[in-house]
Amino acid sequence: MSTGELRIRTPEGITFAYQLAGPVTRCLAWTIDMTVVLVACLIISTSLGAVGAISVDLSQAIVALAFFVVPVGYGIVFEWFWRGQTVGKMVLRLRVMDADGLRLQFHQVLMRNIVRFADLLPGFYLVGGVASLLSRKAQRLGDLAAGTIVVHHRKPAEPDLEQLLGTKFNSLRAHPHLCGRLRQRTSPDEARLALQALMRRDEFEPAARVQLFTEMAAHFRTLAHFPPDVLEALPDEQFIRNVVDVLFRTNAAA
Amino acid sequence: MIIDLPRFIAAERPAWTELETMLDDFATNPGRRLALDEARRFHFLYQKASADLGRVATFASEPELRRYLESLVARAYAEIHETRERGVRWHPLRWLLVEVPAVFRRQVGAFWMSVLVTIVGTAFGAFAVLLDDEAKSALVPPQFAHVLQDPAERVAEEEAAANDRLGGGHATFAAQLMANNIGVSIKTLALGMTWGIGSVIMLFYNGVILGLVGADFIAAGQSAFLFGWLLPHGSFEIPAIVIAGQAAFVLAKALIGRGDRAPLAARLRAVGRDVATLVGAIAVMLVWAGLVESYFSQHHQPRIPYALKIAFGIAELAVLTAFLSSAWWRKPRATA
Incomplete structure (x- = not known):
C-alpha cells in the first residue's frame, strides 16, 4: 500500500522526498488527457476535407491511422518532450519520474504507455487502479514495468x-x-x-x-x-x- | 539550536540560483555536454545545496525552505547520478541495422518460447479443423468471418475478380491493417505483465486461427493460393506478432525472476531498453506488412502469378532472417 511519499537517500547522506500522486488525481489527469485525445481526433477527422478532395482513400487512411496513433502516441510524445507531463498532468501538477529519482529515459516513457493496455483491463483502468493501490510507490503495471512513478510537481519558490x-x-x-x-x-x-x-x-x-x-x-x-x-x-x-x-x-x- | 534563516538564505541564495539556472539549462538542452570546469562547478553546487538541505532539515524545521532545497537537490541528483546512456543522438539507421538484431539475438530464448506457443496453437487449429467441421465456425471471431467461406469458392471469387477488389481503398485498408496488427502486438506485449499468461493466450489463439485457415485451404487443395496470399505480408506480419510475444516473455521473465537474485525493479529496469527496441522493430515490420498486404497480397492469379508472390514472400522471409541474424556474431552489449 502506498504511503504517499517516496524518500530517496543520496550517497551524500541527504534525504529528499517525492509526494506520490494518488489514483484519484491520476484518474482526473487521465480524463483530461482523454478529452484532449478525443478533441484532437475530431479535429483531424473534420479537417481532412481538403485532403479528401484530392484523394478520399488517403483522407480515410489518415483518419484510420490517427484514431490509432493519437491515443497511443499522445502519452509517449507529450511525456517525452514535456519531461514527464501531459496536458492532464500539467493541469493537475503531476509529473512522471524515474522511480530512483534519475532522469526519465525514452524507453521508460514508451514502456509505461505500451503496458497501459494491460492496466486498462478489464475496463476503466481496473487492473491499473488496483495495482497502484496495492503498490508501495503507487505504481500501475506500466509504471512497474518502466520503473517510473507519478509525483506531485510543484516548483517551490525561493523562500523570502x-x-x-x-x-x-x-x-x-x-x-x-x-x-x-x-x-x-x-x-x-x-x-x-x-x-x-x-x-x-x-x-x-x-x-x-x-x-x-x-x-x-x-x-x-x-x-x-x-x-x-x-x-x-x-x-x-x-x-x-x-x-x-x-x-x-x-x-x-x- | 535554530539557524538564523534570513542570514542563511541571503548567504546561500546566489549558489541556489546558479544551480537552478544550470538545471533549467539542462532541461531545455538535454543533449548538452558540460566542460570539465562546468561539471566541477555543477558538482560543487549540488554538494553545497545538499549540505544546506542537511542543515535546514536538522536545525531549522522550516518546511518552505526545505521543500525548495529538496526540489533543487532532487533535480541535481537526477543529473549527477544518472549513469545510463544520455545525450547520445538517436541514429535511426544504426538503431535499425545494429541495435534491433543485437537485441533480438540477446533475447532469442524468449523468441523461441514465443515460436513454440504459436506452433502449438497452429497445430491445435489445424487438427481442430481437420477433425471437426464445426471447429471453424466455433473458433473464428466475427471480424474474420470471411475465412468461414469454402476455400474453393473463395479462390474462384478472388481469381475471377476483374480489377481492384478494394475499389481503390488500398491506403485505407493498409492503415486499418497497420492499426489492427500493431494494436494486437501491443496487447500481446502488455500482457507480459500478467506473468506472460495473457501473452500465451494471445499467441496461442493467433496460432489457432493461422492453423485453422492454413489446414482448411490445404485440405481443399488450394495451397498455391494460400501461400501466394499469405506469404508476401505474412512473412513480416507473423514474425512481428511472434516478436511481440518475445518482448512479452522478456518482461514476464523479469517479473518472475526465477534464478535471479536482483530485486524486481532492477530486473525490470535491466530489460526495459530491450523491450522498447523490440516494440520499435515490431512497428516497422507491421507498417511494411500492412502496405504489402493492401497493395500486393490482394492481387491474385492471373494478374500476379502465385509463383511470383510465393517467391517474393520467401525472399522477404530470407531477408528478415538474415537481418535478424546479422548481429549474431557480435558480442552482446550488457544491458543497462
Missing part, C-alpha cells in the same frame, strides 16, 4: 522570510537572556508551528485567527517569562511575530 519578519523593532530583544532561554526551550516543531501560523495568518477566519494566536502566545509565555510591561504592550499576534523573529534571526540587532 525577510518579507514576513521585516525589520520592525522587537521589544523582546531588550532582554537577551530571556531570548536565549526562549530559543533553548523551544523545540523545532514549535518554532515551525509559530512560523507557519504567521505565514498563513491571512488564510484564517478572523475569530479563529484571534483564538489561534491567543493560545500560541499563552504557550510561548510559559517558555520564557518576559517582564509584564513588555507583554502588556504586545497584542498576541505581535508577540508571536516577535517570538518567531527571536527564534529564526539569532543575530539580529535589538
Whole structure:
C-alpha cells in the first residue's frame, strides 16, 4: 500500500522526498488527457476535407491511422518532450519520474504507455487502479514495468522570510537572556508551528485567527517569562511575530 | 539550536540560483555536454545545496525552505547520478541495422518460447479443423468471418475478380491493417505483465486461427493460393506478432525472476531498453506488412502469378532472417 511519499537517500547522506500522486488525481489527469485525445481526433477527422478532395482513400487512411496513433502516441510524445507531463498532468501538477529519482529515459516513457493496455483491463483502468493501490510507490503495471512513478510537481519558490519578519523593532530583544532561554526551550516543531501560523495568518477566519494566536502566545509565555510591561504592550499576534523573529534571526540587532 | 534563516538564505541564495539556472539549462538542452570546469562547478553546487538541505532539515524545521532545497537537490541528483546512456543522438539507421538484431539475438530464448506457443496453437487449429467441421465456425471471431467461406469458392471469387477488389481503398485498408496488427502486438506485449499468461493466450489463439485457415485451404487443395496470399505480408506480419510475444516473455521473465537474485525493479529496469527496441522493430515490420498486404497480397492469379508472390514472400522471409541474424556474431552489449 502506498504511503504517499517516496524518500530517496543520496550517497551524500541527504534525504529528499517525492509526494506520490494518488489514483484519484491520476484518474482526473487521465480524463483530461482523454478529452484532449478525443478533441484532437475530431479535429483531424473534420479537417481532412481538403485532403479528401484530392484523394478520399488517403483522407480515410489518415483518419484510420490517427484514431490509432493519437491515443497511443499522445502519452509517449507529450511525456517525452514535456519531461514527464501531459496536458492532464500539467493541469493537475503531476509529473512522471524515474522511480530512483534519475532522469526519465525514452524507453521508460514508451514502456509505461505500451503496458497501459494491460492496466486498462478489464475496463476503466481496473487492473491499473488496483495495482497502484496495492503498490508501495503507487505504481500501475506500466509504471512497474518502466520503473517510473507519478509525483506531485510543484516548483517551490525561493523562500523570502525577510518579507514576513521585516525589520520592525522587537521589544523582546531588550532582554537577551530571556531570548536565549526562549530559543533553548523551544523545540523545532514549535518554532515551525509559530512560523507557519504567521505565514498563513491571512488564510484564517478572523475569530479563529484571534483564538489561534491567543493560545500560541499563552504557550510561548510559559517558555520564557518576559517582564509584564513588555507583554502588556504586545497584542498576541505581535508577540508571536516577535517570538518567531527571536527564534529564526539569532543575530539580529535589538 | 535554530539557524538564523534570513542570514542563511541571503548567504546561500546566489549558489541556489546558479544551480537552478544550470538545471533549467539542462532541461531545455538535454543533449548538452558540460566542460570539465562546468561539471566541477555543477558538482560543487549540488554538494553545497545538499549540505544546506542537511542543515535546514536538522536545525531549522522550516518546511518552505526545505521543500525548495529538496526540489533543487532532487533535480541535481537526477543529473549527477544518472549513469545510463544520455545525450547520445538517436541514429535511426544504426538503431535499425545494429541495435534491433543485437537485441533480438540477446533475447532469442524468449523468441523461441514465443515460436513454440504459436506452433502449438497452429497445430491445435489445424487438427481442430481437420477433425471437426464445426471447429471453424466455433473458433473464428466475427471480424474474420470471411475465412468461414469454402476455400474453393473463395479462390474462384478472388481469381475471377476483374480489377481492384478494394475499389481503390488500398491506403485505407493498409492503415486499418497497420492499426489492427500493431494494436494486437501491443496487447500481446502488455500482457507480459500478467506473468506472460495473457501473452500465451494471445499467441496461442493467433496460432489457432493461422492453423485453422492454413489446414482448411490445404485440405481443399488450394495451397498455391494460400501461400501466394499469405506469404508476401505474412512473412513480416507473423514474425512481428511472434516478436511481440518475445518482448512479452522478456518482461514476464523479469517479473518472475526465477534464478535471479536482483530485486524486481532492477530486473525490470535491466530489460526495459530491450523491450522498447523490440516494440520499435515490431512497428516497422507491421507498417511494411500492412502496405504489402493492401497493395500486393490482394492481387491474385492471373494478374500476379502465385509463383511470383510465393517467391517474393520467401525472399522477404530470407531477408528478415538474415537481418535478424546479422548481429549474431557480435558480442552482446550488457544491458543497462
